Amino acid sequence: MSEILNIAVASLTALGLLLTLLALRAWWRFGEKTLGVLFLGFAGFLAQGLLLTWGLFVRNRVDDLVLPLVALSGASLLFVYLATLGRPRR
8 A cells, every 4th residue: 555655646746746847837938927826836736745755755654744735735726726717918
């Protein structure tokens, strides 16, 4: 079970990093405010993966990380939702 959890956390971190870098590149290239907000949302997912990685490999427990992870999830989803509501310039 521990190996599956390690793979899942590594996958979350890698996906968060990929999406964060793609959003950062798009924001830098096009300069849209909504892409900056999307970058913040994806950066939250990356932070979740890094926090879980730290909890699993350094502390060997994630029980007390539930509240920060839920807060990061909520903030990340809020930023992604706000990015979808933003209107691009014409």
